[in-house]
Every structure is written in structure tokens, then in C-alpha cells.
Amino acid sequence: MNKAAYTTDVPEDRLTLLDGLSSRTGPVKVMLIGGTDSGKTTLLTFLANGLIERGLRVAVVDSDVGQKGILPPATVSLAFPDGPFSSPSELSGEAHYFIGTTSPGQYIGEMAVAVKRLSDIAAERADVVLIDTTGFVTGPGFDMKRLKAELVRPDVIVFLEREGELNDLKNALAPYGETVTLKVSSKAREHSREERREVRREKWKAYFAGSTLVEVDLTEITPGGTELFRGRPLIPEETELISAIFRWLVLAGWKGERYTVVKAESEGHSRQYSRAVLKAVDFDRLSNLLVGFIDGNGLCLGVGLLKWINFSEMRAHVLTPLPVEAVEKAVELRFGRVRVLETGEELGLLSRDEL
Numbered sequence: 001m002n003k004a005a006y007t008t009d010v011p012e013d014r015l016t017l018l019d020g021l022s023s024r025t026g027p028v029k030v031m032l033i034g035g036t037d038s039g040k041t042t043l044l045t046f047l048a049n050g051l052i053e054r055g056l057r058v059a060v061v062d063s064d065v066g067q068k069g070i071l072p073p074a075t076v077s078l079a080f081p082d083g084p085f086s087s088p089s090e091l092s093g094e095a096h097y098f099i100g101t102t103s104p105g106q107y108i109g110e111m112a113v114a115v116k117r118l119s120d121i122a123a124e125r126a127d128v129v130l131i132d133t134t135g136f137v138t139g140p141g142f143d144m145k146r147l148k149a150e151l152v153r154p155d156v157i158v159f160l161e162r163e164g165e166l167n168d169l170k171n172a173l174a175p176y177g178e179t180v181t182l183k184v185s186s187k188a189r190e191h192s193r194e195e196r197r198e199v200r201r202e203k204w205k206a207y208f209a210g211s212t213l214v215e216v217d218l219t220e221i222t223p224g225g226t227e228l229f230r231g232r233p234l235i236p237e238e239t240e241l242i243s244a245i246f247r248w249l250v251l252a253g254w255k256g257e258r259y260t261v262v263k264a265e266s267e268g269h270s271r272q273y274s275r276a277v278l279k280a281v282d283f284d285r286l287s288n289l290l291v292g293f294i295d296g297n298g299l300c301l302g303v304g305l306l307k308w309i310n311f312s313e314m315r316a317h318v319l320t321p322l323p324v325e326a327v328e329k330a331v332e333l334r335f336g337r338v339r340v341l342e343t344g345e346e347l348g349l350l351s352r353d354e355l
């Protein structure tokens with residue numbers, strides 16, 4: 001199931017935009033902005049096909065992490081379509097940047113860096129770079145759009161709005177690119193949270209189909225995206241003391257700026273503690289956590305699900321569709337903030353500071 005599909009019912013303003021884009025000298029960067037279900041992906045598909053038909057080389061940067069077309073989910077991806085397509089889900093990505101969550105409110109820095117890096121790569125090979133964004137346009141989403149525009153400096157920023165709801169955002173982004181406003185199509189259809197979750201479920205399932213368990217040596221592929229593993233490992237006396245004070249089973253711990261431990265809860269309730277001094281992560285929260293295999297250039301080779309960590313041997317067992325040769329290119333295993341099963345069932349999100 002895909003939300004957006006190619007449409008032949010095209011309002012005049014879309015055709016004018018297409019004409020305008022095809023007559024510019026490239027590389028032309030176009031950022032599409034609008035609320036949820038405003039038709040960004042539908043518009044991107046229409047523009048890409050129109051440009052390809054006119055003989056232009058197109059790149060697609062899919063940063064709609066909540067509802068991505070190009071796999072894997074929870075990353076920003078770059079694809080170069082080699083012909084017309086009816087949905088970005090038909091495209092295979094050539095480069096990805098790991099975000100690690102489908103809800104990027106606490107990852108706006110990563111989102112902006114991702115879009116900048118991938119649109120730079122895209123501009124080396126394409127005449128037009130089309131950038132799809134999340135429908136997250138308020139709160140941190142507002143700033144995220146500004147950061148993206150400020151870094152990328154799009155030639156054109158297209159706003160899809162109903163009636164002036166994006167005026168403030170338009171003003172904030174105007175210094176960074178020429179703005180064009182299109183009206184949301186009357187055919188644009190809203191999707192419930194449940195429908196969105198169902199779309200994501202299918203994407204996860206498709207991505208993890210045929211995955212195998214790989215063993216990752218964390219002394220060679222550095223764990224990242226988490227405060228765990230930073231600093232020196234605890235000495236046995238420290239582990240024993242923390243276990244006794246809090247009545248935890250401490251599985252691993254480190255002393256950096258503060259103590260960080262991975263623990264399993266034992267019976268009874270444990271004491272209160274200051275997060276400034278100690279950070280404790282429940283072992284359960286790490287199971288089925290999304291992780292990214294990061295190469296030496298900071299890009300994401302693919303993602304996996306953390307099934308088990310053997311802390312004493314510093315080995316992680318990760319379910320991933322990546323072949324062993326690709327896994328071997330990774331220099332970092334970056335921890336995400338969503339737990340999900342290979343069946344596509346999402347177990348929940350974690351907050352950034354939880355790990």
C-alpha cells in the first residue's frame with residue numbers, strides 16, 4: 001500500500017511550475033513543503049515524471065521519515081529514477097542518512113544535515129533535485145524546515161497550502177529561496193494515524209523480508225548515537241555497589257561524564273536517583289531497537305534490528321537484510337529511537353535522551 005500515487009488530473013498551477021523548472025539551468029534544487037496529506041509526494045511524482053519526459057536528469061531526496069516511499073524507513077534517502085515511476089516506493093535508494101526514528105522532532109539537526117548532504121550528492125548528477133519533506137510544519141518542525149532551507153538554499157521552495165496556514169513559515173523561509181505557493185488539491189485525502197501506521201508496517205516488513213542475523217563486533221564497529229559505551233567500563237566493585245543500592249541487576253556500565261548503566265529491574269521498587277549523576281537504561285528497551293550501519297563517510301549502508309547484546313564480549317546480534325560485505329564496510333552501529341519487529345509491528349518510540 002502506498003499513500004500517494006501518480007495522478008493525471010493536474011491543476012494549471014502544477015503545469016506552470018513544471019514549465020518553469022524545466023526551463024531553468026541546473027542543477028535546480030526544489031524543496032516541497034506542506035502539512036500532512038497536502039499532496040507533497042503526489043506533486044513530487046508528477047514533477048519528476050514531467051521532467052524525465054522532457055529529458056532531464058532527476059534526483060529525489062526523500063526526507064519524509066514518517067511516511068517514506070524509498071526504503072528503508074527512518075532514514076533520508078536519495079534516488080535517481082531512470083524512468084517514469086508511479087510512486088517513490090518504486091525507487092531504490094543510492095545513498096541514505098540515518099535518522100533512526102519516524103518522528104524526528106528531537107532529530108532536527110540530523111534531518112537538516114541529511115537533506116543538505118544528500119542534495120549535494122544529488123546535484124552532482126542531476127539537473128533537478130526534488131526534495132520531499134515531512135508534513136511536520138509546526139513547533140520543532142517549523143525550525144526544521146528553516147534549517148533545511150538555510151543549509152540547502154533551494155532555488156525554489158514550493159508550499160502546498162489550503163488557506164494561508166503556512167504564511168509564517170513562508171516568511172521564515174523566504175530569505176533562502178524563491179517561494180511558490182500552490183493550492184492543495186481538492187482530491188487530497190487525509191489519512192488517520194492508524195492508516196499511516198499500517199503504511200509504515202508494510203514498509204518495515206518489506207525492508208526486513210529475507211533478513212538474517214549478523215554478529216557485530218562492537219570493538220570494531222563503534223556503537224554510536226547513545227551515551228552508553230562512552231567512558232571507561234565500570235570496575236566490579238562499582239557494579240556491585242550500584243546493584244546493591246538500587247536493587248538492579250546491572251548488566252553493563254560505564255563512567256564518563258556520569259555513570260551510565262544497562263540494567264534489568266529486580267523485585268521491589270528501586271530508589272530515586274539523580275539523572276545528573278546516573279543514567280540507567282532498561283535492557284528491554286534495547287531489544288528490537290532500530291540501528292543503522294554507518295560507513296566511514298557518515299552515510300547509512302542500511303538498517304537493522306538489535307536483537308541481543310553480549311556486553312562482556314562486546315558483540316551485538318542484529319537482524320538485517322544487508323549482505324555481510326556491506327556490514328563489513330560499517331565503522332559505526334548507530335542506535336535509533338524506535339523499536340520495531342521484522343513483521344512491521346512498531347513497539348514504540350524512545351526519547352533522544354533515553355539512551
Ligand SMILES: Nc1ncnc2c1ncn2[C@@H]1O[C@H](COP(=O)(O)OP(=O)(O)OP(=O)(O)O)[C@@H](O)[C@H]1O
Pocket residue numbers: 003004005007009034035036037038039040041042043064067133134135185187188189190
Ligand atoms: N492532485 C491530486 N490528485 C489526486 N489525489 C491526490 C492529489 N494530491 C494528493 N492526493 C491524494 O491525497 C493523499 C495525500 O497525498 P500525498 O501522500 O501526496 O501527501 P503528502 O503531503 O506527501 O503526505 P505526508 O503527510 O505523508 O507527507 C494521497 O492519497 C494522494 O493520492
